[in-house]
Amino acid sequence: MNVDLIPGFLFKMLTEGLPTTMALVALSVSIGFFLAVPTALLRVSHNPAVRVLPYAYIFFFRGTPLLIQIALVYYGLSTLEWIRGSEFLWPILREPFWCAIIALSLNTGAYSGEILRGAIQAIPRGEVEAARAHGMHGWLIVRRILLPRAFQIGLPAYGNEIILMVKGSALTSTITLLDITGVARNLYARYYTPMEAFVTAGVIYLVLVFLLTRLLRWVEGRLSRHLLGPPETELAQDRAS
Amino acid sequence: MLTLKKTATALIAAAGIALGAQAAQAESIKIATEGAFPPFNFIDAAGVPQGFDVDIAHALCAEMKDDCEIVTQDWDGIIPGLLAKKYDAIIASMSITPERQESVLFSNPYYNNQFHFVGPKDKDFDISKEGLKGKTLGAQRATVSAQWIEENLGDTVDLKLYDTAEEAYLDLDAGRVDLLLNDTYPTYDWLKSDAGKNYELKGNSVIDDDVVGIAFRKDETALVDKVNAALKAIIDNGTYAKINEKYFPFSLLN
Structure with a gap:
């Protein structure tokens, strides 16, 4: 291994690749989240006709490899004449970045929807009943009880999904995007030094995921503050008074 | 009667010597190609290697009057296989590069890449x-x-x-x-x-110094000289041009 190459590689990956990877993950996780909420809510519907739509969506995106989904959006759609001719669609689908965003968002939307569904179903029945007893119903219960509680219950699993997206975004290097992996593959091809290029890229991903887990742990702590109870000293004071 | 028998024996003996001499001269050469780079080398529906490289190999062997056997080998292992003496030459559209010249000996170029x-x-x-x-x-x-x-x-x-x-x-x-x-x-x-x-x-070809040769083990200088002579012969006698025409309407030698 030629260690002298690594600083140059690292610089190129951080300046050229990292911003693309971050933008891909931030955007697709955000869009995916907004897809996940309605997906999960429709999934827990009592009406089978309503349930089937999110079921089909989740079934497709969970059942096929992300690589195939990315290739379908980028290479597949571009072979259709009516898409290439469309003044509205083609300016978006022409760009590898937006193709990647579409594929990644739809993919993470399906997984997150399923995580959120599980979380909603894990909310103790009593909490919803208590809300009803307070005179809340319908959308108000969803807004005040179901979703906040589901986010809290589903957060550890959802954090996992975000981490998977950080690594999944590496697949976009197959559609000419220069994310961290894309830059690494080009450097490897240029200098014939797979170890140097991929070790450097791997370390960047490790640091990225490490920072993300810290952030997620902090958010988890914030959301479950009420479970920790008041600090010991306050408790003692309460008792004393 | 006796004379006839003697003559026949002598003839047979002479023929035997001639055959033996020829057998000693004709070498058996094993040549590897990749079989995955059409139209230069590929495997046809019957499983037989075909293509420009393969035709050139057969033409060279015919010119040298040697027996040749064409085998296929994946690209990754094609130089290691040569060095391990699994075959004696590689005709697989291999560009002559300084890196490869470290481990193998190349014939004169048999076509120019563009x-x-x-x-x-x-x-x-x-x-x-x-x-x-x-x-x-x-x-x-x-x-x-x-x-x-x-x-x-x-x-x-x-x-x-x-x-x-x-x-x-x-x-x-x-x-x-x-x-x-x-x-x-x-x-x-x-x-x-x-x-x-x-x-x-x-436009025109942007790179004009990429040439393709036949690779041999470094100690096979005699064989390389023989192949270079045969290559010159098939270019001079028009055999090369015929093979070229079969695949491309322009010359691969300029």
Whole structure:
């Protein structure tokens, strides 16, 4: 291994690749989240006709490899004449970045929807009943009880999904995007030094995921503050008074 | 009667000596090709190696009056296989490079590689550094073409790199890239296909020093001399031109 190459590689990956990877993950996780909420809510519907739509969506995106989904959006759609001719669609689908965003968002939307569904179903029945007893119903219960509680219950699993997206975004290097992996593959091809290029890229991903887990742990702590109870000293004071 | 018998015996003996002499002269040479680079080398429906490289190999063997056997070997292991004496030569469109010359001995070039830009027939391009400024160019990752663009136009064009030639063709057809830089001869096959019918080679070959040779083990200098002589002979007697014509309407030697 030629260690002298690594600083140059690292610089190129951080300046050229990292911003693309971050933008891909931030955007697709955000869009995916907004897809996940309605997906999960429709999934827990009592009406089978309503349930089937999110079921089909989740079934497709969970059942096929992300690589195939990315290739379908980028290479597949571009072979259709009516898409290439469309003044509205083609300016978006022409760009590898937006193709990647579409594929990644739809993919993470399906997984997150399923995580959120599980979380909603894990909310103790009593909490919803208590809300009803307070005179809340319908959308108000969803807004005040179901979703906040589901986010809290589903957060550890959802954090996992975000981490998977950080690594999944590496697949976009197959559609000419220069994310961290894309830059690494080009450097490897240029200098014939797979170890140097991929070790450097791997370390960047490790640091990225490490920072993300810290952030997620902090958010988890914030959301479950009420479970920790008041600090010991306050408790003692309460008792004393 | 006796004379006749004697004569016959003498004749048979003479023939036997002649045959023996010829057998001693004719070497048996095992030649490897890749079989995955049409139209240069590929395996036909019957499982037999075919293509330009294979035809050249047969022509050389016929010229040298040697027995040849063509075997196929994956690209990754093709030089190690030669060094391990699994076969004696490689005819697989292998470019002569200093790196490869460290481990093998090359014959004289048997064709010259060319690299042309490919673009849509209905658009004109000025193939020069100024003319290509700001254009989006495509090439296959880890190829001579990609390296050439990076080194010569890297700072003035937008370069997209693809894992396979097919993906690059798809994006050219989708209009995501203006031009591709590619090995000319395999591209020529694509241009003949239905998918490539609206495209053509643009300008001249941008690289002209990439030549292809037959690889041997480094100690086989006698065999290399013999092959070089045979190569010159088949070029001079028109056999090479006939094989060339079978695959391409232009000469691979310029």
